[in-house]
Amino acid sequence: MKLIAGIDIGNATTETAIAKIYNKNIEFIASGIVKTTGIKGTKENIHGVFASLNQALKKGKVDINDLDLVRINEAAPVIGDVAMETITETIITESTMIGHNPSTPGGVGLGVGYTVNIKSIKNMQEKQPSIVIIPRDVDFLEASSIINEAIENGIDIQGAIVQRDDGVLINNRISKVIPIVDEVSLIEKVHEGVKTAIEVAPVGGVVEVLSNPFGIATEFGLDSYETKMIVPIARALIGNRSAVVIKTPKGDVKERKIPSGKINVFGKKRKMNVDVDEGASVIMDVLRECNPIEDIKGEPGTNAGGMLEKVRQVMANLTKNHPNSIKIQDLLAVDTYVPQKVKGGLAGEFSMENAVGIAAMVKSDRLQMQMIADELEKEIGIKVEVGGIEADMAIRGALTTPGSNTPLAILDMGAGSTDASLISKDREIKSMHLAGAGNMVTMLINTELGLEDKDLAEDIKKYPLAKVESLFHIRHEDGSVEFFQDQLDPKVFARIVILKEGNMIPIPVNESLEKIRMVRRNSKKKVFVTNAIRALKMVSTTGNIRDIDYVVLLGGSALDFEIPQLVTDRLAQYGIVSGRANIRGIEGPRNAVATGLVLSYGEVKKNE
Numbered sequence: 001m002k003l004i005a006g007i008d009i010g011n012a013t014t015e016t017a018i019a020k021i022y023n024k025n026i027e028f029i030a031s032g033i034v035k036t037t038g039i040k041g042t043k044e045n046i047h048g049v050f051a052s053l054n055q056a057l058k059k060g061k062v063d064i065n066d067l068d069l070v071r072i073n074e075a076a077p078v079i080g081d082v083a084m085e086t087i088t089e090t091i092i093t094e095s096t097m098i099g100h101n102p103s104t105p106g107g108v109g110l111g112v113g114y115t116v117n118i119k120s121i122k123n124m125q126e127k128q129p130s131i132v133i134i135p136r137d138v139d140f141l142e143a144s145s146i147i148n149e150a151i152e153n154g155i156d157i158q159g160a161i162v163q164r165d166d167g168v169l170i171n172n173r174i175s176k177v178i179p180i181v182d183e184v185s186l187i188e189k190v191h192e193g194v195k196t197a198i199e200v201a202p203v204g205g206v207v208e209v210l211s212n213p214f215g216i217a218t219e220f221g222l223d224s225y226e227t228k229m230i231v232p233i234a235r236a237l238i239g240n241r242s243a244v245v246i247k248t249p250k251g252d253v254k255e256r257k258i259p260s261g262k263i264n265v266f267g268k269k270r271k272m273n274v275d276v277d278e279g280a281s282v283i284m285d286v287l288r289e290c291n292p293i294e295d296i297k298g299e300p301g302t303n304a305g306g307m308l309e310k311v312r313q314v315m316a317n318l319t320k321n322h323p324n325s326i327k328i329q330d331l332l333a334v335d336t337y338v339p340q341k342v343k344g345g346l347a348g349e350f351s352m353e354n355a356v357g358i359a360a361m362v363k364s365d366r367l368q369m370q371m372i373a374d375e376l377e378k379e380i381g382i383k384v385e386v387g388g389i390e391a392d393m394a395i396r397g398a399l400t401t402p403g404s405n406t407p408l409a410i411l412d413m414g415a416g417s418t419d420a421s422l423i424s425k426d427r428e429i430k431s432m433h434l435a436g437a438g439n440m441v442t443m444l445i446n447t448e449l450g451l452e453d454k455d456l457a458e459d460i461k462k463y464p465l466a467k468v469e470s471l472f473h474i475r476h477e478d479g480s481v482e483f484f485q486d487q488l489d490p491k492v493f494a495r496i497v498i499l500k501e502g503n504m505i506p507i508p509v510n511e512s513l514e515k516i517r518m519v520r521r522n523s524k525k526k527v528f529v530t531n532a533i534r535a536l537k538m539v540s541t542t543g544n545i546r547d548i549d550y551v552v553l554l555g556g557s558a559l560d561f562e563i564p565q566l567v568t569d570r571l572a573q574y575g576i577v578s579g580r581a582n583i584r585g586i587e588g589p590r591n592a593v594a595t596g597l598v599l600s601y602g603e604v605k606k607n608e
């Protein structure tokens with residue numbers, strides 16, 4: 001009899017499986033799981049390995065000295081701190097087109113007209129549709145009486161832009177319901193006589209006309225070129241309750257491209273360059289054309305270059321290797337948005353600038369893993385060896401899922417990488433290891449919502465949302481309502497909250513539930529659906545993923561409440577049946593690699 005431990009050092013977690021192997025039987029005794037210490041593939045991992053192993057030993061009531069062998073995975077780290085590269089910048093010069101989202105706008109509806117200062121309304125010559133500008137020195141009482149008088153005199157008042165926070169107060173005192181946007185701090189920059197549209201959605205709603213470039217185009221009679229120019233504005237208004245768009249003389253709002261440099265992809269057969277500001281899909285096309293990839297470099301002296309070379313440098317320092325010997329094997333580029341303050345804005349507006357997020361993966365280095373194995377062996381006094389690569393191990397583990405059989409494909413959706421592997425009927429295995437997984441989703445949520453709080457972003461990723469509508473009831477994101485016997489904490493009242501393990505965690509940003517949910521789901525799609533398709537194509541014997549029948553989903557991200565659904569829906573379009581694994585009938589989608597590390601040892605022995 002032999003006692004074997006398989007240990008999978010992941011970017012996020014270190015998992016252990018311990019089994020007894022006797023005759024031809026493999027009997028699993030216990031598992032362990034702890035957070036990975038240090039960057040995957042470096043000596044810092046040893047503490048985590050030790051803790052994970054100890055946890056399993058304790059659970060299985062096994063003494064460490066009874067172990068015959070420890071097998072660890074051949075790990076390829078994905079630098080977790082994925083870089084962002086902003087590639088556009090919106091600049092507003094002089095008078096403006098603005099998007100603005102005060103917390104308490106007044107009135108409701110869409111109004112379109114020409115701006116007029118409230119002080120000059122009486123002297124207006126033409127009776128054209130008007131948007132009233134109300135500066136700070138006109139208080140709400142005076143403002144509402146002037147507006148009422150103007151309405152009586154037959155002036156078509158379409159809306160108001162207010163400098164103070166008086167939107168609701170004015171709305172309550174005027175005879176006609178118009179949209180009112182307040183808290184426009186730099187109101188003096190709004191010129192008179194310019195065409196302006198204001199939209200205020202009903203409570204709980206979001207603007208619909210001004211968040212749509214064609215909606216703006218309709219109101220202002222824009223041509224197709226002008227419509228293209230206002231796309232960043234429309235996008236910045238998505239999910240807002242209110243908005244103002246002011247027509248400006250041509251060229252006032254600019255979207256400037258920031259040159260961010262080139263990425264050089266060195267394939268085994270081809271070498272290609274791509275500009276980062278061409279966006280994610282072009283970058284990914286180039287990557288695919290260069291497959292198999294030997295190394296990826298960034299243009300020196302540019303942002304893109306710095307981003308990739310930093311990854312190389314970090315890995316070189318940690319492994320005490322020369323940077324030239326560190327090869328970047330894959331990257332996932334994703335189009336994303338970053339909220340950035342608009343230069344020259346009127347009310348501190350933010351615009352969502354285009355950006356590209358990149359996760360880069362370093363080639364696994366058997367020598368490096370051997371060093372970790374040796375070190376561990378010294379520390380615990382048990383033989384430690386490097387087992388196979390993760391995806392190969394994972395598929396062996398996946399086959400312990402009740403009801404599974406060969407041929408089979410897996411997708412291991414971890415923190416740093418998405419791995420795929422395909423095992424044929426005669427048990428031939430083909431595997432693929434790709435950059436980008438759970439960590440990248442968290443990063444996208446963090447930046448797109450401007451949270452600057454990774455833990456909060458991680459919670460937004462993992463748990464559903466709700467809106468606290470009263471002190472006794474909440475509305476879940478699917479629209480259902482839940483009532484409570486006891487009063488809720490007033491701190492969460494009227495807030496968007498994360499429902500985490502029985503607690504309500506308020507999200508401290510001024511975004512609608514719809515927007516947060518959209519960012520969350522899109523981030524998951526951009527990473528996992530993209531990578532699922534990419535990885536399965538690569539392992540499919542024909543290069544066509546339709547030839548795969550079954551896919552089993554593994555890894556921590558397969559525990560997510562919607563990622564498996566998003567991936568499954570997409571794979572169904574290719575006629576693939578997929579579902580979550582249940583390793584050894586008890587572990588769910590976890591522990592596949594650790595289990596496979598034990599099984600692959602068993603395999604060799606059985607064949608001997």
Ligand SMILES: Nc1ncnc2c1ncn2[C@@H]1O[C@H](COP(=O)(O)OP(=O)(O)OP(=O)(O)O)[C@@H](O)[C@H]1O
Pocket residue numbers: 009010011012013014036040078413414415416417418437438439458461462554555556557558559560561
């Ligand atoms: N309940 C959950 N819901 C959603 N995501 C989850 C859940 N639990 C863990 N995750 C995510 O799963 C990921 C970790 O998965 P896993 O432990 O399989 O990765 P890993 O093996 O350490 O990483 P890799 O395989 O990339 O080296 C993290 O991104 C984490 O946010």
Ligand SMILES: [Mg+2]
Pocket residue numbers: 010011412414415555593
């Ligand atoms: Mg893993």
